[in-house]
Amino acid sequence: MSFINYSSREINCKIVYYGPGLCGKTTNLQFIYKKTSPQQKGKLISLATETERTLFFDFLPIALGDMRGFKVRFHLYTVPGQVFYAASRKLILKGVDGVVFVADSQIERTDANIESLEDLRINLADQGYELERLPFTMQYxxxxxxxxxxxxxxxxxxxxxxxxxxxxxxxSGRGVFETLKNIGKQVLMELKKHY
Amino acid sequence: MSDFVMYEEEFRRVDEELRRLYQLANAKLVFLVDKNGQLIASAGDTHNIDTTALASLTAGNIAATGGIAKLLGQKEFSILFHEGDRDNIHISIVANKVILAVLFDQRSSLGIVRLRVKKSTGALTRILHEMDKKALGEKRGRAELSPFAEITDEDIDQLFK
Structure with a gap:
């Protein structure tokens, strides 16, 4: 659910990075944070445990620029990947405009990827979404x-x-911005369809 | 899925109501957030406060508490109160749609804040309902005013260069 504010002329969209534990969701956000100019980004908020495992979510707001007089902002969220944080994952998907699935390419994480993707489908369905109808980008x-x-x-x-x-x-950042650009474009194209 | 659209007039009315609440509750800061964590409006001193992060965490807080409520068979906990050494924050849900948060210190009190929040909740609920109606109508009738009406694929590409 995006938020279009005619008064401040802003369009805000929510993108969620999903995937199994330790697949690199937080690392994606950290790289984006590191490489974005200070004017374009807000604080990177990480609700993590002492061992730097995401407990609730990471959050990074970034401003892309202007589109016909409207400021376009993306709010990037990650979910906690570990299986037992299922309840928190579901909450973060609320109002999502686009999903990036971060798959861990290692052979031994194959089952974890499949399980997490299934978990994504179920949690989206609980919120009334269908993955097939949402802007969706895959990252290996x-x-x-x-x-x-x-x-x-x-x-x-x-x-x-x-x-x-x-x-x-x-x-190292390879593919991080390509992924973000792709999901960002898909989200805006989808909004364009509705308005 | 319906998007949240805020027009100039409603924004002005929401803004006015928040300012009224800010003054009457003797608060430090009052802000309104949608349930997904987007800041809608605020009144008071936002200097040195990252309101975007504050909005996202407040919504996360409400979402987590809502999750607890569900587990316990409650519909929701409609009011949250956090007490700090210096500042306190009172968070409540308005019209089942947005979150109203009031930050205050010893110059005010929980009683006053609760009372004033209750009054403002009524006013904000009315504005939000009107906003919903209007958004529906606009979507049907005046699509040409949408920021997306004139946006081309090239405009979107341009953003990502």
Whole structure:
């Protein structure tokens, strides 16, 4: 659910980074934060445990610029990936405009990816959304590691609908902004359809 | 899924109501957030406060408490109150749609804040209902005024260069 404010001439959209524990959702946001100019970004809020595992969510507001006199802002959220934080994950999906699924490319995380994607579908359905009808971008993270599943196989396992997918190394930033641009564009195109 | 659209006139009325509440409750800051964490309006001293983050965390707080309520078989906890050493914050849900938060210190009191919040909730509820009606009508009838009406794919591309 985006928020369009005619008075302050702002369009605010909510994008959620979803995926299994330790797949690199927070790392995506940290890289975006690091590489965005101070005028464009707000504070990066991380509600994390002492061991830096996300407890509730990370939050980063970024301003993209103007579009026909309207300021366009994205609010980026991550969910806690660990299985037992299911209740929190569901809450964060409330009012989402677009979803990025961050998959961990390592062979041993294949099941975790599938499980998390299923969890995403269920939690969206609980909020009355269908993944197929939402702006959705896939990201295959950790492509620099030696034991990764080939992209073609990830595509067939996780991306049967062939939504845009990006190879990524969130720690070095490869693919991070490509993913963000893609989901951002999809969200705005979707809004354009409705208004 | 309906988007949240705020027009000039309603914004002015919401703003006025928040300012009234800010003065009558003797608050430090009053702000209104939608349930997804977007700041709608605020009144008071926002210097040195990151209102965007504040809005997102307030909504997170309400969402988490709502989750607890559900687990306990409650519809929701409609009021939250956090007491601090110096400042306190009173958070309540208005019209089941937005969150009203009042930050105050020892110059006010919980009693006054509760009373004033209750009064403002009525006024804000009326404005929000009118806003909903208007948004529906606008969507049907005056699509040409939408910020998206003139936006081309190139405009969107341009944003991401």
């Amino acid at each position: 993270n950790k492509r620099d590691l030696p034991n990764v599943v080939p992209v073609a196989e990830l595509d067939s396992l996780l991306n049967p609908d062939k939504v845009p997918a990006f190879e990524c190394v969130a720690t």
